[in-house]
Amino acid sequence: MADGTVKQTNPFTGTQVWTVPGRAHRPIDHSPGVVTAVDPTAPEAHCTFCSARLRETTPEKARVVRDGDTWRVLEEVAPDSLDATTPEFRLLANLFEIVSLDYWKSVHGYHIPARAAAHQAAYLGTPAGAEHVRALVRARIAAAQGDPADVDAMGPADLAAQSESFFGGCHDVVVARRHLTDGATTSDRHASSGDLTPAEHEQYIAFTARAMRALYRDNAYARYVSVFQNWLAPAGASFAHLHKQLVAIDEIPAKTSHEVTALGSDPELYNRLGVDHAASEQLVVAANEHAVAVVGVGHRYPALVVYSRSAASAPWDHSTAELRGVSDLLHACHAATGRLVPCNEEWHTRPPGLGGRAMPWRIVLKWRISTPAGFEGATGIYVNTIDPWSLRDRVLPRLIELRAAGLIADVAVGTECGDVRGSLRYGR
Numbered sequence: 001m002a003d004g005t006v007k008q009t010n011p012f013t014g015t016q017v018w019t020v021p022g023r024a025h026r027p028i029d030h031s032p033g034v035v036t037a038v039d040p041t042a043p044e045a046h047c048t049f050c051s052a053r054l055r056e057t058t059p060e061k062a063r064v065v066r067d068g069d070t071w072r073v074l075e076e077v078a079p080d081s082l083d084a085t086t087p088e089f090r091l092l093a094n095l096f097e098i099v100s101l102d103y104w105k106s107v108h109g110y111h112i113p114a115r116a117a118a119h120q121a122a123y124l125g126t127p128a129g130a131e132h133v134r135a136l137v138r139a140r141i142a143a144a145q146g147d148p149a150d151v152d153a154m155g156p157a158d159l160a161a162q163s164e165s166f167f168g169g170c171h172d173v174v175v176a177r178r179h180l181t182d183g184a185t186t187s188d189r190h191a192s193s194g195d196l197t198p199a200e201h202e203q204y205i206a207f208t209a210r211a212m213r214a215l216y217r218d219n220a221y222a223r224y225v226s227v228f229q230n231w232l233a234p235a236g237a238s239f240a241h242l243h244k245q246l247v248a249i250d251e252i253p254a255k256t257s258h259e260v261t262a263l264g265s266d267p268e269l270y271n272r273l274g275v276d277h278a279a280s281e282q283l284v285v286a287a288n289e290h291a292v293a294v295v296g297v298g299h300r301y302p303a304l305v306v307y308s309r310s311a312a313s314a315p316w317d318h319s320t321a322e323l324r325g326v327s328d329l330l331h332a333c334h335a336a337t338g339r340l341v342p343c344n345e346e347w348h349t350r351p352p353g354l355g356g357r358a359m360p361w362r363i364v365l366k367w368r369i370s371t372p373a374g375f376e377g378a379t380g381i382y383v384n385t386i387d388p389w390s391l392r393d394r395v396l397p398r399l400i401e402l403r404a405a406g407l408i409a410d411v412a413v414g415t416e417c418g419d420v421r422g423s424l425r426y427g428r
């Protein structure tokens with residue numbers, strides 16, 4: 001508009017977003033609150049996801065361990081072996097599920113898989129495992145204002161019934177090793193996705209994709225598995241400790257169904273409205289052989305979007321090189337965002353059962369730097385403080401700096417990306 005207001009419409013959803021001029025350069029970093037000194041040599045014990053407090057989370061379904069450049073997944077580590085290796089990433093059940101195991105059991109007649117039942121029996125069969133589980137059941141009952149004393153009187157059958165969701169529930173968490181960056185001496189140096197090395201980030205993404213596949217495998221009633229990451233409290237994180245969540249749900253989200261329908265008449269939807277549109281608006285920020293990162297248009301918050309260029313739809317069907325390509329761009333976007341900006345990472349993937357219809361894996365990174373209020377509720381128009389080109393201009397120089405410093409992978413940035421139009425190969 002004549003005064004510099006930018007009115008955007010999301011090409012996929014129709015969401016209206018207005019950016020008002022003059023606010024794009026405000027500082028956006030989240031205040032870390034009270035900062036205290038930290039001993040960088042002490043084991044981390046800042047929150048229940050920290051490595052010195054392994055028994056305050058539900059029993060691990062799996063962990064990733066590292067030996068130099070070799071990474072391995074260890075399944076169902078026994079309670080007396082938890083400290084025998086250092087987990088780089090851990091997969092475990094969310095103690096407070098969004099969609100509970102009770103929901104799956106009572107609505108769908110779901111039974112936890114035999115493998116999960118065997119894990120539970122083995123875990124509860126050891127004194128250390130039973131005590132770990134009992135403490136968690138106590139914590140959950142206390143959080144629900146119940147009487148934790150009841151837990152002490154529970155026999156093995158009750159304890160097993162109360163802890164079934166720890167082993168066979170359908171809401172998982174992937175927790176990274178660090179709370180603070182290595183060597184941090186103050187409590188505000190929270191280690192974000194961008195603080196991982198590109199190799200660590202690849203393992204994080206691969207391990208999450210593997211867990212996503214397992215949720216589909218184990219729950220025949222799961223129509224969709226939502227994968228997301230909330231970073232810092234304004235983005236919905238309970239702890240400032242890096243983690244992703246995976247939630248199985250029994251419906252395909254309406255927004256996904258809408259895109260499935262649109263794809264029927266426009267198979268090139270994601271090329272046309274995703275990368276081609278971004279290219280025509282000069283909003284491509286980075287690319288490599290296997291993925292493209294662009295500034296998203298018409299999102300409620302400033303957003304970067306990473307599109308996989310793979311012919312495969314599911315993350316776990318990507319080759320190692322393709323997955324690394326997606327991971328490298330996502331990591332670069334996180335690093336350019338910085339650890340002080342609250343953000344949501346949202347995976348968008350093809351729901352199973354669409355026949356041959358393909359969809360590219362795409363990941364939206366949203367900067368949660370404003371709070372929608374009455375205006376947004378009343379009008380459905382979202383006011384955003386950074387327009388797409390200003391977001392691009394914030395991100396590009398940081399990417400170049402980070403690349404020069406060797407902190408992100410060697411990706412093409414800005415105009416180096418060349419012509420990316422039509423480069424998403426999904427279904428081809």
Ligand SMILES: [Zn+2]
Binds near residue numbers: 046048178179
């Ligand atoms: Zn922590």
